Amino acid sequence: MEDTVFWEDIGEMIRVLVKRFGILNANCCDTCCGEEVSPAQSHIILEIGKRSCPSMQDVAKCLCMDITTFSRQIKTLEARGLVTKSPDPGDKRINLLALTPEGTQVRNKINNHMREYLNLLFSGMTEFERDTVVRSVKLLSEALENSGICCFR
């Protein structure tokens, strides 16, 4: 009884939190990168940046994007000079993705923006609170990882 209310509550909070960060991300894409990338594209850029020469499948799967949609997004990003696509020497079916210097710049802009925002967010907290939050983010990350529900990996 009490428990139901509790879960409803915490679920609602997480929903709002996630929605807010999502909006933040969308705004960031508009604001910090000169309107050149959409939220979906920013995810792609960050994900390519995080890995080393991932294939299209790798990135598309980890973002749960339809491969055809993904293919077209990459086409756009390539045309804008942010991403390169090069055939895998060992398997000609596969295209390996990488960021161009411009793409890396965009990546840095996005990361800086996020960092500034987190700084602002954490600045209103005590050291203890900050640590609590950081630990929780890690905990949740791991729990999500292990739950295996989502294709993100």
Place this chain on the structure above:
Amino acid sequence: MEDTVFWEDIGEMIRVLVKRFGILNANCCDTCCGEEVSPAQSHIILEIGKRSCPSMQDVAKCLCMDITTFSRQIKTLEARGLVTKSPDPGDKRINLLALTPEGTQVRNKINNHMREYLNLLFSGMTEFERDTVVRSVKLLSEALENSGICCFR
């Protein structure tokens, strides 16, 4: 130096976390509600459910949705019998939104789904860890609230 890496790291974790919950929500919309609502629509339904007779503007603003996009979404939801729109007696420009019984059912389905998932997520944690996470979600919620950056309110 060390700090930069730290922020980059935690920023990345939050990004992935948020993305994952977003995907989870999208999947939920497909799975738990018989494909009848999109993620955007699920947000609208939950937000209407949370408030008492909000206006279109209220909900659209809090979700950072363009009012014209929102207007059409409401039209769809109304056509599907999930939401009602009734003119404000005090101001004829305003339409007040509410969930129909069917809409409320969908809302409950979504909430149940989220609760089940959270249960699963938390079941792998110790009592202490769970408390940490819950406290952090609250902390982050409040910090976001106070940062005033996002239009969500």
Place this chain on the structure above:
DNA sequence: AAAAAATACTTGTAAAAAACAATTAAAAGG
């Protein structure tokens, strides 16, 4: 080694979502 199946990716096409401009209607402020 040849045929069949699977994998990686692209293109055609259609539907849905999103956004800008313009419009209607009502309220608020001089």
Place this chain on the structure above:
DNA sequence: CCTTTTAATTGTTTTTTACAAGTATTTTTT
């Protein structure tokens, strides 16, 4: 009153998304 603001809708275009089908390459099977 008349002007301005606010709430919402409709017209229109662009963007996003996704299914179906197709090509090319690799792997599996017999």
